[in-house]
Amino acid sequence: MAGAVSFEDGFPAEKLFSQGYSYTYDDVIFLPHYIDFPTDSVQLNTKLTKNIHLSIPCVSSPMDTVTESYMAVAMAYLGGIGIIHSNNTASEQFSILQSAKSRRIPVVSDFEIKSPSDVIESESDFGSSSVILITETGSRKSRVLGYVLKSDWMNLKNQEGRVCDYMTKLDFSVPSSYDLDQITGFLGQKGIKLVPTVKDGDGEIVDLVTMDDVERINEFPKRGLPSLGPNGEFLVGAAIGTRESDKERLEYLVKGGADVVVLDSSQGNSIYQLDMIKYIKNTYPQLDVIGGNVVTMYQAQNLIQAGVNGLRVGMGSGSICTTQEVCAVGRGQATAVYKVSSIASQSGVPVIADGGISNSGHIVKALVLGASTVMMGSFLAGSTEAPGAYEYQNGRRVKKYRGMGSLEAMTKGSDQRYLGDKSKLKIAQGVVGAVADKGPILKFVPYTMHAVKQGFQDLGASSLESAHNLLRSKILRLEVRTGAAQVEGGVHGLVSYEKKSF
C-alpha cells in the first residue's frame, strides 16, 4: 500500500450520505485508490444470506418476465442465483421450481416429442428447435426411441411417411443430474450427436442436449463455481407474498426444494411481513428468508429483529417502477444501499441491492457501498434465458419486460382478480415495456463480472470484504457528480459512435 494519507481529498461515505440528499448510482463517483494486484485476483464470491454462499454477486429478480426455470438454471450455473416469481398459482410456481431443480445444464431446449407412428407434416412441427424426439407414447414420461433432425427431414424424399420409418435410433439417455463435463464425456465416448436427460425415479425427460449446445456453452467465457446445494442440485430461490394463502404456497415451495424465500413487497416494514417472518422461522427453521424491500435503517432494523437472513433494498429505483411518482415514497438507490448496509452489517445480515442496475459501474457502486449482491430485472430481461418469445418492434428484436406492479402483471391478461372485482381499486406502480435482445446471459454476465473486477482493482479492493472495510475506514473516498460531470463521464461531443462493450 502507498504512503499514509495526510490530506483531505473527496468525501468519506459517512459524510457524503448525511447531507440530506437522496443520491442514486449515477450521482456519485468513487475516487481511484492504489493498485497492487492484477484484475484476475479480485474475488467476487459473496453471501446472498447469512447461510447461502455464491461465487458471483448476481441475483435475478422474481419477475414474470425475468425468472423462470431457464433463468434460474443459468444463474446458478454462473455462480449466482435466480428467484422464481410468484405471479402464478402455487402449483405453477412449484413446477417451475422443480423444473429448475432437476436441471444441471443451462440449455434452453424447447423441443417437440412425437410417437413412432406420428407423421411430421411441415417444418413448423419442429417449432424453434432443430430436432424432434421420438418416444414410445409421444410423451415425456416414456422410453426414448430416436430423433429426427430438421436438416435430415428437409432432405427426405418421402416426408409423408411415419417417423419410425426414417428416425435415427437412439438407445441412450443420461440422468438429469449430469453436469456439462459428464455430458460432454458421454457424447464423446458414445460418438452420438445428442442425448436426452431424464429425471431419476420416474424417468421423465427433462432436456435434450446436443453436441452443438455443449460446444457453444464451453466457448463462453470462464465463470465462477456453480451454486450448488448439499444434494448437488442448483440453488434456486422463490418469491412469496405475505397473505394467508402464501403459507400454502410456501409449503409447496419447501416440498419443491426452494433454498431461500424472498418476501416480495415494495414496503417490507409491515405487520404482515413481520408476522410472516415469525411464521416461517417457527415452521421451517432451516429455511433462509429474505425480507424487504426496505430503504431506511429503521425499516431494516425491524426486519433484522424479526429474524431475516437477508435484506432486499430498493424502492422505486427499478427501471419499470413508478412507485416514487405514484406514492411519493422511496429513496435514491445509492443512499438506500449505503444506509441499510451500514446497519445490516452490524448484525451480519447481507444486503441485496435491488433495481436500477444498468451497467457494470452500477454493480461496482452497489457492492462497494455495502451490498453483498445485486438483484437485476431489466439487465437480464431480453436475454435468451428470460421467459417469453422475441418479437420485433421497429425492426429491433425485443422481449417484453414488465413491472410486477403494472396493471398487466396484476391482472395477468385474462385473470379476473382485478377486472372482476370492482370493489377493489388497483393502482399501477409499474409499466409494461420491452428490452432489446441481449443474447445469452451465459455470455454477457461473465464479461460484466470482469468489468466489475476492473472497477474493484481501480479502488484497490481485492474482494467485497476489502471494499466494505476500505469504505468504512474512510480510505475510499467519493464525490457527487454535477450534471456537467455526468455528461463528461459519458460519451460526448461525437457526431456518431458505436458502443460495443465486449
Ligand SMILES: NC(=O)C1=CN([C@@H]2O[C@H](COP(=O)(O)OP(=O)(O)OC[C@H]3O[C@@H](n4cnc5c(N)ncnc54)[C@H](O)[C@@H]3O)[C@@H](O)[C@H]2O)C=CC1
Ligand atoms: N421495489 C419496488 O420499488 C417495488 C416493487 N414492486 C413489486 O410489485 C409487486 C407487488 O408489490 P406490493 O404491491 O408492494 O405487494 P404487497 O403484497 O406487499 O402489497 C400489496 C398490498 O397488500 C397488502 N397486504 C399484504 N399482506 C397483507 C395481509 N396479510 N393482509 C392484508 N393486507 C396485506 C399491502 O399492505 C399492500 O396494500 C412485488 O413483486 C414488488 O416487488 C412494486 C412497487 C415497488
Ligand SMILES: O=c1[nH]c(=O)c2[nH+]cn([C@@H]3O[C@H](COP(=O)(O)O)[C@@H](O)[C@H]3O)c2[nH]1
Ligand atoms: O415500482 C415498481 N413497480 C413495479 O411494477 C415493479 N416490478 C418490479 N419492481 C422492482 O424493480 C426491480 C427491478 O428493477 P430493474 O429493472 O431496474 O433491475 C425488481 O427487482 C423490483 O424490486 C417494481 N417496482
Ligand SMILES: [K+]
Ligand atoms: K423508477
